[in-house]
Amino acid sequence: MSWPTASETQATVIVEPTRLTVVRLEGVSVCYRMPQERIGTLKEYVIRRLQRRIRFHEVWALRDIHLEVYQGEIFGIVGRNGAGKSTLLKVIARVLRPTTGRVWVRGRIAPLLELGGGFHPELTGRENIFLNGTLLGRTRREIEERLDWIIDFAELEDFIDAPLRTYSTGMVARLGFAVATAWEPDILIVDEVLAVGDEAFQQKCRTRMAEFRNHGTTILMVSHSMPTVEALCHRAVWLDHGRIQALGPAREVAAAYHQVIERARG
Structure with a gap:
């Protein structure tokens, strides 16, 4: 998904963040235990697990993350694939529990983490709106009040009562974005799930995010x-192999990361 250029952003009034902390991570680490050898079947896995014959190695997705995000701040997260960016968002969204450390979040979160996350393929688009809205902590009345807006924003009037499994990737993305942004959250979490869809809808997404900002x-x-x-x-963090490499003003962090990427390309 493309975003406003620097020149476009200069014409927009951007609310400066306060110093009120809304997200705090203290010594957060996430570790996955992975089998050291390949196991062919579930039956074999269960037998070997019961016999304690499986050896594991540890894969650290995040290591000792200390971080604060302030109210009204637009906070960027950059890094190579596998650096821990999505894991960090999942920890903040309370989708994933850290192995060690503490996570503190103030306010209601609207997470856009995975395409179709929280949807059921056999339910209709309308039914999935109620399902996903409930998962976001909204009451049935709140969902009913925003139902027409969601359908209109997602441009799914002719398909809203069809099963989600019949939707294209772009249609699922439109519905997911519409539900997540139907109510103004305290904190909006956006992974790169918005890179799908046509340019016209991406512009609608940019406009909606600008309203939130x-x-x-x-x-x-x-x-x-x-x-x-x-x-x-305003600020950004650069992650590499689950560790913070740089944290500070967005331009400085982006420049440092870009320099390393260009150097690696030779």
Whole structure:
């Protein structure tokens, strides 16, 4: 998904963040235990697990993360694939429990982490709106009040009562974005799931996010586009192999990361 350029952003009034902390991570680490050898079947896995014959090795997705995000801040997260960016967002969204450390979040979160996350393929689009809205902590009345807006924003009037399994990738993305942004959250978490869809809908997404930004919503976003990070974000963090490599003003972090990427390309 493309975002406003620096020149486009200059024409927009951007609300400066306060120093009120809304996200705090203290010594957060996430470790996965992976089998050292390949196991062919579930039956074999269960037998070997019961016999304690499986050897594991540890894979650290995050290591000793200390981080604060402030109210009204647009906070960028950059790094190579596998650096721990999505894991960090999942920890903040309370989807994933850290192995060690503490996570503190103030306010209601709207997470856009995975395409179709929280949806059921056999339910209709309408039914999935109620399902996903409930998972976001909304009451049935709140969902009913925003139902027409969600359907209209997602441009799914002719398909809303069809099963989700019949939707294209772009249709699922539109529905997911519409549900997640139907209510103005305290914190919006955006992974790079918005890179799908046509340019017209991406522009609608940009406009909606700009509304949130100008109303003081805190936004955490993963992006591989350094111009996007420089244009939109107040601060950013650069992750590599689960560790913080740089944390500070977005332009400085983006420049440092870009320099390393260019050097690696030779």
